[in-house]
Amino acid sequence: MSARQYHTGHIRNEIIDWINFDDDDPYLAKTPKSLRGINHPATRRLILPQRYVDCMFLAKLENGKVRIEATDWPAFLYDPAKADLDDVEQGLFTGDLLLHVFFAIFFGKSSALTGKFRKNSVADRNGMRKVTGRNIAYAAVQARFGISIAEKWDALDGHFNYADFYTEIVDFFEDYPDDKSVVDLLEWWNEYVPCFFYLITNSFDYSQTGLWAQKWM
Structure with missing residues (x-):
């Protein structure tokens, strides 16, 4: 089994x-996965492109008049408190769900909500010492598949291409690595994930550190 499959x-x-x-959202069971995507209001809010939040877009999507592609950043990539429909980069790659999935992948499932991890995590085994755009892109792909209706992994989800999605995110970070917005964003991630600098310890509780406490506590 590959790491991606795992x-x-x-x-x-x-x-x-x-x-x-939201308080008025209907219950969403973990199975079947076909209940997710645009079929449930909670996952719909996350999977639709950030700039298309109105019901008219949803109607056009269901009628096949528009389509979602890899270049359409889904809303889960954004912190809704910072997102600005007039500025596509405002709040980008700081969304709650993206962060939860990132921690689950690199530090274990229990870290997604608790803010704790132990040695022998993916990050530890691979000697990771900083967050990169490729780490974020991988987590974004996993998050997007997780909230989709697809039961089995496929590189294509309708017109949405996961390989292109991954590449678009990597390019965002690597095409202009010295751009202030890119530098600031990676600095934010590497301040937000201080446990990267404590991987030699047996256990580190980063729920007690600044950015984690500000966002989750």
């Missing part, structure tokens, strides 16, 4: 526990 299998069920539901 992570896909674990995240597809656990991701439901990491979604922020």
Whole structure:
């Protein structure tokens, strides 16, 4: 089993526990996966492109008049408190669900909500010492598949191409690595994930550190 298959299998069920539901959202069971995507309001809010949040777009999507492609950043990539429809980069790659999935992949499922990890995590085994755009892109792909209706992994989800999605995110970080917005974003991630600098310890509780406490506590 590949690493991608392993992570896909674990995240597809656990991701439901990491979604922020509104009070009036109907219950969403972990199975079948066909209930996700645009079929449930909570996953619909996350999987639709950030700039298309109105019901008219949803109607056009269901009628096949528009389509979602890899260049359409899904809303889960954004922190809704910072997102700005007039600025596609505002709040990008700081969304709650993206962060939960990132921690689950690199530090174990329990870290997604608790802020704790132990040695022998993926990050530890691979000697990771900083967050890169490729790490974020991988987590984004897993998150997007997790909230989709697809039961089995496929590089294509309708017109949405996961390989292109991954590449688009990597290019965002690597095409202009010295751009201030890119530098600031990676600095934010590497401040937000201080446990990268404590991998030699047996256990580190980063729920007690600044950015984690500000966002989750």
